[in-house]
Structure formats: C-alpha cells, structure tokens
Amino acid sequence: MTTAFGDIQECIRTLDKEGPGKDxxxxxxxxxxDEATCKYxxxxxxxxxxxxxxxxxxxxMEVQ
Amino acid sequence: xxxNTKTGQELYKEHLERLKxxxxxxxxxxxxxxxxxxxxxxxxGGGKVSDLVNDPEYGNDLIIKALQKLGxxxxxxxxxxxxxxxxxxxxxxxxxxxxxxxxxxxxxxxxLRPMTEQDYDVIIDKGFGYYTEQFMKKYFPETEExxxxxxxxxxxxxxxxxxxxxxxxxxxxxxxEGGTPQPGMMCIAGAPFNSLSAARGTGEFLRDIKxxxxxxxxxxxxxxxxxxxxxxDTVRTAKPLTVFTGGGREAGDFxxxxxxxxxxxxxxxxxxxVVIEEGSYCYLHLDCSWDRFVKYFLELPxxxxxxxxxxxxxxxxxxxxxxxxxxxxxxxxxxxxxxxxPDEVYAYCKKLMDRFADKGFIMSTGCAVPSxxxxxxxxxxxxxxxxx
Numbered sequence: 001m002t003t004a005f006g007d008i009q010e011c012i013r014t015l016d017k018e019g020p021g022k023d024x025x026x027x028x029x030x031x032x033x034d035e036a037t038c039k040y041x042x043x044x045x046x047x048x049x050x051x052x053x054x055x056x057x058x059x060x061m062e063v064q
Numbered sequence: 065x066x067x068n069t070k071t072g073q074e075l076y077k078e079h080l081e082r083l084k085x086x087x088x089x090x091x092x093x094x095x096x097x098x099x100x101x102x103x104x105x106x107x108x109g110g111g112k113v114s115d116l117v118n119d120p121e122y123g124n125d126l127i128i129k130a131l132q133k134l135g136x137x138x139x140x141x142x143x144x145x146x147x148x149x150x151x152x153x154x155x156x157x158x159x160x161x162x163x164x165x166x167x168x169x170x171x172x173x174x175x176l177r178p179m180t181e182q183d184y185d186v187i188i189d190k191g192f193g194y195y196t197e198q199f200m201k202k203y204f205p206e207t208e209e210x211x212x213x214x215x216x217x218x219x220x221x222x223x224x225x226x227x228x229x230x231x232x233x234x235x236x237x238x239x240x241e242g243g244t245p246q247p248g249m250m251c252i253a254g255a256p257f258n259s260l261s262a263a264r265g266t267g268e269f270l271r272d273i274k275x276x277x278x279x280x281x282x283x284x285x286x287x288x289x290x291x292x293x294x295x296x297d298t299v300r301t302a303k304p305l306t307v308f309t310g311g312g313r314e315a316g317d318f319x320x321x322x323x324x325x326x327x328x329x330x331x332x333x334x335x336x337x338v339v340i341e342e343g344s345y346c347y348l349h350l351d352c353s354w355d356r357f358v359k360y361f362l363e364l365p366x367x368x369x370x371x372x373x374x375x376x377x378x379x380x381x382x383x384x385x386x387x388x389x390x391x392x393x394x395x396x397x398x399x400x401x402x403x404x405x406p407d408e409v410y411a412y413c414k415k416l417m418d419r420f421a422d423k424g425f426i427m428s429t430g431c432a433v434p435s436x437x438x439x440x441x442x443x444x445x446x447x448x449x450x451x452x
Contacts, residue, residue, distance in 0.1 A: 002402040002434035003170055031351060031376050032398035032434070040403050048376075049317035049353065 001032045009041040016042070025060055027053055075232025079138040080242060083234055087306055087345045089367040089391040089424030095417065096426050097136075097449045098236060098393070099442070101433035102143030103170050105130040108439055113170065114162025116143045120216060124224045128231050135446045139426075141235035141244070142224045144171065155179070155199065155263045170435045176203060177265035181272070184283045192259070192287040199263075236347050236370075237304045251298045253309040253339050253346065255331035256287040261313045270318060273327060280327070288331050292338055299342040306370060307339045312351035321356065329360055340368045347393070348372050351431060358382045362389060367424075375399075375430025383419055391424030396445060401429055401437040406444040413448030 012026050028043040029052075038046035047053040058064070070078070082096045099105070103113045109126030116123035124142055131140045159165050159172040178199055187195050204210065225244040228235070237251065238244060260283070261269045272280050299307060314328035336346045346369040348361070354377040361369065362385070371386055372393035373379050379395045386392075396412055413427065421427075427449035433442060 002398050003436050005402065031374055031431070034397055034399045036403050037399045051317060 001030055005037060005041055008043075012042045025056075027056060029053065070232070072230045072232040075136075076229055076234065076242075079232060079234045080238065082138055083236070083238070083426070084305065086424055086426050087236075087347075087370050087391055089388075091423045092425075094451060095421050095449050096138035097446055098139035098426050098428045099131075099134075099137060099433055099445075100428065100431070101437075101442070102127060103435035104433045104437050104442065105140075106143060107168065107435070108133065108442070112162070112167040113435060114160075114167040117160045117162045121220055121224060124227065128227060128233070131233060132231065134443065135450060137446060138233070139235055140228055140231075140233035141237075142221065142228065155259075157203075168435070175262065175265065177263070177268070178203065179260070179263035181276070183263075184272075184276070184279045187283040188279075188286055192256075192283075192290060236306045237308065240303045240305050240343070251295065251302060251304050251307040251339075251344075253295050253307050253335040254311060255314060255328050255335065256284040256291065257314040257328045257331065258310065258312060259287065260284070266313060266318070273323060277326075284327070284331060288334070292335065295335060296338050296342060299339055299344050304344050306345045306347040308349055309336055309339060309346040309369075310349045310351075311354070315350065315352040315354045315357060317353070324357060329357070333360070333363060336364050336369070340365055345370060345391075348390070349431075350374065350377060353377050355381065358385045361386055367391075370424075370426065372426075372428070373430060379416070380419060387420075391426070392420045393426040393428055394430060396429040398430055398432075398434045398437075401441050402434045404438075404441060406438075406440045409441045409444040410448050413445055417448060 008028065015021070015024060015026065025044045026042075027045050027047050028038055028041060029047040029049070033046055035046055045056055047056060079096065082092050082094075085092045086096050102116060105127040106113055106116055106123050109128075109130035111123060111126040115126060120143070127140065127143050131137050154173050155176055155178055157174040157176060159174060161167055161169050161171060165172065179195075183195060186198075222244075229243065235244065260280070264272060295307075309332075311328075311332060314324060314332070319328065339346050346364075348369055348371050350372060351374045354373060358377070358381070361371065366389050369390040370393045371379075371382060371390040373382065373395050375395050375397035377395075379392065383392065394416065396409060400409055400412065416425070416427070427445060429437075429445065
C-alpha cells in the first residue's frame with residue numbers, strides 16, 4: 001500500500017482543486033497508514049479502525 | 065575477525081546460532097536481522113522487481129548482492145517465484161510485475177471470492193481439499209506458462225536456496241539441523257478463518273458468522289482437522305526452526321471478543337500447539353491490530369513463540385504482557401520506512417533495542433519492507449541492530 005501513497009496524495013489534491021474542496025473530509029486508514037502518511041497525502045484524519053471512522057464521521061456530521 | 069573476512073560457512077553457522085538463541089528467547093550478542101524485503105532488495109541490488117518473475121535465479125542473485133551491500137544481515141531467503149503466487153491461498157489471481165503489471169510494481173492480489181453459501185456444505189461433505197481442487201480447476205487450469213513456472217520453481221528452488229546458504233544467510237524456516245527444507249515442505253499454521261474469509265470475501269464471511277454460525281463452525285471443524293494433520297506431518301518431517309503462524313483478518317476490529325474466541329482463537333491456539341508439540345517455534349506473523357488479543361498468547365507455552373506484529377499492534381504495550389513469555393520481532397512501521405527519515409528510523413530501532421534487545425529479539429520491519437522504502441532507512445535499521 002505504501003506504493004499508492006503518491007496516488008492518494010494526487011487524488012486528494014484533485015478533490016481540493018476540482019471537487020467539492022473543503023466541504024469534504026477525507027479519512028485514511030489501513031495497516032501501513034499512520035499520522036505521517038495522513039500528513040503526506042493531505043488527508044483530514046487517519047482512522048486506526050472502522051469504529052474510529054464512525055466516531056469521527058458522527059462528530060463531523062454532528063450526529064448523536 | 066569481521067564479517068568481511070569470514071567464509072560463507074562461518075557466517076551461516078554464526079547467523080544460525082544467533083537466530084536459534086533469539087527465537088528461544090535467550091540472550092544474543094546482538095539481535096539477528098531479518099528483512100522480509102525481496103521487492104526492495106532486488107532493486108537495491110540494481111535490478112527490477114520483475115527480475116524475480118522473469119528470471120528468478122538472476123533476481124535472487126541481486127537480492128544476495130543487496131544483502132551483502134547492507135552489512136552483516138543474518139537472514140535472507142529466496143524471493144517470490146511466479147508459481148508461488150498462484151493465488152490458491154488467497155482465492156485470488158495474482159498480478160505480477162513484468163507480466164500484468166509494470167516492472168517495478170509489487171505483485172497484487174485480485175480476490176475472486178468464489179465461495180457461495182452452498183459451498184459450506186461441499187466443504188462439510190467432501191472436505192476443503194476437494195473444494196480447493198475444484199476452485200483451482202475452474203479458475204487456474206494448467207497452462208504452458210503455469211507449467212513452466214512450476215517446473216522452474218521445482219528445479220531452481222533448491223539451487224537458489226543453496227546460494228543463500230553459501231553466502232551465509234539463514235531463514236526463519238531453516239531446518240533445525242541447518243539447511244533449507246525441501247520444496248513442498250513449507251509449513252504454515254493458522255485458523256481456517258483466514259481461508260474462509262478470503263474465499264467468501266470479508267464482508268460476506270462476517271455476515272455468515274452472524275447468519276449461519278453453526279454451519280460456519282461445522283465447515284471450520286472439517287478444515288481444521290485436515291489442516292492439523294497436514295501441519296503435524298509436515299513439521300515432523302521438515303523440522304523447521306520456526307513455523308509461519310499467521311493471523312490477520314481475525315484480529316483488528318472485525319470481531320467481538322466472544323466471536324474471536326469462538327471462530328478464531330480456539331483454532332489458532334490448537335494449530336500453534338501442534339507446532340510446539342512437534343518441537344518447532346511459532347513465528348507469530350500478526351497483521352492488523354492484535355492490541356485486544358495480546359493476553360491470549362499467555363495460554364500457549366512460554367518461550368516457544370516469536371511475537372511479530374506488523375507495526376499496527378502496539379509492540380511496547382504487548383511487551384507489558386508478553387515480555388519474558390515470547391521472543392519479539394519487529395517492527396518498524398512501513399510508513400516510516402517509505403516516508404520517514406533515517407534519523408527517525410534509527411531512533412525507533414534504538415527504542416526497540418532498549419526495550420527488547422537484551423534477549424529474544426529479532427530486528428525487522430513490520431510485516432515486510434515496502435518495495436519503495438528509502439534505501440537509507442533500510443540501512444538505518446541494519447546500522448541500529450549492528451550497534452553502529
């Protein structure tokens with residue numbers, strides 16, 4: 001997966017430039033992904049597991 | 065005498081003794097270094113990843129050259145041959161560099177998920193071997209290319225393995241008497257969970273566990289009985305130092321503790337016990353986060369396992385529970401290997417050394433060295449282990 005980091009970065013840059021931009025939060029995760037990867041690819045948050053993804057999304061969407 | 069003046073035979077003996085002590089959780093003069101790094105090393109040696117596919121002997125010569133360039137690395141073994149990536153283990157097509165993929169791209173698993181709900185009955189009635197055979201006939205009929213790959217592996221395998229031995233390298237699966245077990249003597253242990261999860265696909269399989277738990281368990285029991293017999297026979301014949309005892313999909317966040325115990329741990333523990341009963345050590349190759357399950361390894365005999373997380377499990381927290389019970393292996397994070405600096409890698413390795421290196425520790429990265437790891441980061445791992 002580390003070989004895909006560059007492509008993920010490009011994808012997020014395209015989203016920022018041509019997509020809905022800051023209205024969209026990009027979450028990243030998976031075994032080889034950590035905080036450094038999150039920063040490198042330009043994601044908003046790194047989720048260590050599925051539960052963390054749900055928690056983050058609920059918080060962002062202001063869902064109880 | 066430094067490593068540059070030692071013969072391959074002398075290095076082999078030294079590396080083997082060091083590795084044996086480390087897996088037995090005993091003191092070593094320094095941690096043995098094991099780099100699971102074929103895709104990285106073939107490039108570091110001046111070649112392309114596809115060299116391992118198109119000319120495996122040449123590709124492995126480059127790996128040996130790369131290992132020698134890195135310094136006194138203890139462990140190294142043959143890189144992947146095309147036929148090894150046949151896909152049966154993952155119920156997948158394996159796309160290979162130099163064939164379906166560009167030369168320097170790592171091989172890719174394209175899961176087929178061929179198993180249906182009805183296939184549980186096929187496994188229960190006719191066995192998992194029968195099911196796998198039918199799968200292979202349908203999805204991987206023998207072709208000229210697959211025949212050629214298999215012949216190359218059978219012919220080249222022992223020759224290439226001997227080259228590593230002559231250069232002084234040992235593998236975790238080395239025969240206890242020295243030397244590499246013959247082809248076909250590869251030992252792998254684990255729970256049926258992983259095979260079924262690959263065959264059904266993770267999502268469907270997790271639904272099966274809730275929807276038809278008894279049927280899943282019945283199929284698992286059939287598979288497990290066959291697996292244990294094969295495992296015991298193979299370990300008894302090959303007598304490997306360690307057996308790859310793998311876990312991944314049953315860990316992490318996919319299962320509750322109750323389901324982990326019922327669908328995974330029971331089988332995993334029995335398989336690990338077979339390895340130990342037959343006189344080998346379990347190399348616990350643990351993908352995903354085992355943070356919640358670390359304590360379960362206390363149920364297995366002391367000093368008979370090497371705990372090898374992939375960088376996701378917190379190895380230092382695991383040590384609070386398992387230090388003194390298992391040896392440790394690890395675990396520089398793949399992200400750090402590809403994005404970090406040599407100073408960061410070196411500092412992390414020193415932290416590992418401070419916690420573990422008085423005994424029973426093998427220096428490595430989590431799971432495998434990424435193919436795009438920075439060369440200077442791999443050099444930093446080796447330098448830290450060598451105390452440079």
